[in-house]
Each structure stands twice: as structure tokens, then as C-alpha cells.
Amino acid sequence: MSKLAALLFDVDGTLADTERDGHRVAFNRAFAEAGLDWEWSDGLYGELLAVTGGKERIRHYMERFHGGFSPPGGCLDSFVAGLHAAKNRHYIRLLEEGAVPLRCGVERLLRQARAEGVRLAIATTTSHENVAALLHHTLGPDAESWFEVIGAGDVVADKKPAPDIYHYVLERMRLSPDECIAIEDSANGVRAARGAGLRTVITVNEYTRRDDFDGATLIVDGMGEPGRPFSVLKGEVNGATCLDIKLLGRLVAAPGHPAS
Numbered sequence: 659m660s661k662l663a664a665l666l667f668d669v670d671g672t673l674a675d676t677e678r679d680g681h682r683v684a685f686n687r688a689f690a691e692a693g694l695d696w697e698w699s700d701g702l703y704g705e706l707l708a709v710t711g712g713k714e715r716i717r718h719y720m721e722r723f724h725g726g727f728s729p730p731g732g733c734l735d736s737f738v739a740g741l742h743a744a745k746n747r748h749y750i751r752l753l754e755e756g757a758v759p760l761r762c763g764v765e766r767l768l769r770q771a772r773a774e775g776v777r778l779a780i781a782t783t784t785s786h787e788n789v790a791a792l793l794h795h796t797l798g799p800d801a802e803s804w805f806e807v808i809g810a811g812d813v814v815a816d817k818k819p820a821p822d823i824y825h826y827v828l829e830r831m832r833l834s835p836d837e838c839i840a841i842e843d844s845a846n847g848v849r850a851a852r853g854a855g856l857r858t859v860i861t862v863n864e865y866t867r868r869d870d871f872d873g874a875t876l877i878v879d880g881m882g883e884p885g886r887p888f889s890v891l892k893g894e895v896n897g898a899t900c901l902d903i904k905l906l907g908r909l910v911a912a913p914g915h916p917a918s
């Protein structure tokens with residue numbers, strides 16, 4: 659029987675609705691600034707999220723919708739890199755303006771974990787700069803230091819759904835997967851976490867509600883708050899009304915380690 663040692667958080671879609679209200683809006687601003695008439699609607703962006711990584715997503719979109727496009731200057735790599743850098747500039751400005759709040763229950767759970775000695779880490783596909791800005795503008799200037807490891811973006815060769823970023827975080831924390839829980843929001847996220855042998859809790863959002871979460875230990879519609887209970891879509895919560903350390907501790911202690 660294992661004791662809960664650490665929570666490993668995904669970022670986009672899990673800590674906040676950064677995809678809908680942050681990255682998507684910022685991509686569109688970058689496209690307009692570059693003189694492109696590309697517009698990623700809410701619905702289209704939901705489909706494009708199947709591809710993880712902003713640079714990878716731009717390339718996929720170009721191949722699918724603008725096959726004959728030739729970039730100004732002729733070099734596709736630098737064109738995509740420039741668009742992506744502009745997107746990140748707009749994204750950080752949106753965070754500074756407070757356009758992307760944390761999802762319900764996130765701050766409560768982080769503070770409770772810290773108070774109870776449960777270690778924290780991040781395992782994400784986005785960049786360290788984007789994670790730091792989100793934490794700073796939602797939780798305050800010291801919040802980055804709450805996380806022992808921030809596994810982000812291009813530090814690993816393969817992005818989610820590959821398990822690399824979770825392996826990276828577990829190695830640095832010197833923890834085995836059966837002492838930890840990954841908290842994710844998407845099919846790509848659960849595949850990555852399960853691939854590293856982690857129990858996974860899913861908090862769905864509007865983009866991911868219909869994803870295939872095969873292998874998840876618990877699926878809820880959000881973390882909930884004491885006065886704003888979550889809805890359980892799959893799994894056993896023994897009367898709990900929100901995601902807290904007691905419930906997560908019970909999930910880790912339950913028999914049957916879900917090795918991938």
C-alpha cells in the first residue's frame with residue numbers, strides 16, 4: 659500500500675482554461691499581426707488540440723487547410739517559429755491582463771497539498787515561461803517555487819501522448835509512479851501519464867469532455883470546492899464532494915497498481 663508523496667499537474671486545460679481563453683486567442687492575434695486571414699474558432703481549435711505543442715499545431719493546420727502555402731522568406735521552420743513566438747507574446751499579455759483565471763478548486767488543492775507535505779510538480783507540453791507567467795498572475799510571484807520540478811515543453815524529445823515528460827519529472831523527484839497521482843484534462847494527457855505508470859485523475863473541460871480516458875482512475879467535471887461539489891463521471895469517491903488530499907490519498911492506497 660502506497661502513501662501519497664506527490665501530485666503531478668498538467669497545465670493547459672487542467673490548472674486553467676488556457677487553451678480556449680489564452681492560447682487560442684493568442685494564436686489568432688499572431689495570425690492577424692502576420693497578415694494572415696487564418697482564424698481558429700472555438701470548434702476548430704477543439705479539433706486541433708489533438709496535436710500537442712503550439713509549433714506542431716501550426717504545422718498540422720497548414721498541411722491540412724493551406725497545403726499550397728509558401729511562407730514569406732521561404733523558410734517554413736523560421737516562419738512557424740516566428741508565429742509561435744508572437745503567439746506566446748500575446749499569450750503572456752493575456753495572462754498579465756488577468757484574462758485566464760484558475761479553474762475552480764485548483765488553488766485550494768495546491769494550498770492543501772503544501773500544508774500537508776504533499777510534493778508538487780508540473781508535467782506539461784507548453785514552455786516554462788508560459789507556466790511561470792500563469793502561476794505568477796494567478797497565484798502570486800512566489801508560486802513557481804511551490805513546484806519542486808517544472809517539466810515543460812521541449813526539454814524532452816517527444817511531447818504528450820508520449821510518457822517522456824512524466825518520466826523526466828519522476829526521475830528528478832526520485833519518486834516511483836505508485837506514490838504519485840497525475841492530474842490531467844485530456845486523452846493525450848492520460849496516455850502520457852499512464853505510459854509512465856501513473857494513476858491519473860481527469861478533470862474534463864468543454865474541449866475534452868468526449869475524449870477517450872481509457873485507464874483513468876477517476877474522472878470528474880472539475881476539482882470542486884466544499885460548497886460547489888464536483889460531478890463524478892467515472893470512479894469511486896466514497897462520498898467526497900471535491901478533489902482533496904484525503905480522496906487522492908485513498909486512490910494511491912487502493913490495491914492494484916496500474917502499471918502501463
Ligand code: XBP
Pocket residue numbers: 668669670671677681709710711712713781782783784785788818847
Ligand atoms: C497543451 C498543449 C500546448 C498548448 C500550447 O499542453 O498542447 O501545446 O496548447 O502551448 P498541456 P505551446 O496540456 O500538456 O499543458 O504553444 O507552448 O506549445
Ligand code: MG
Pocket residue numbers: 668669670671672842843844847
Ligand atoms: Mg492539458
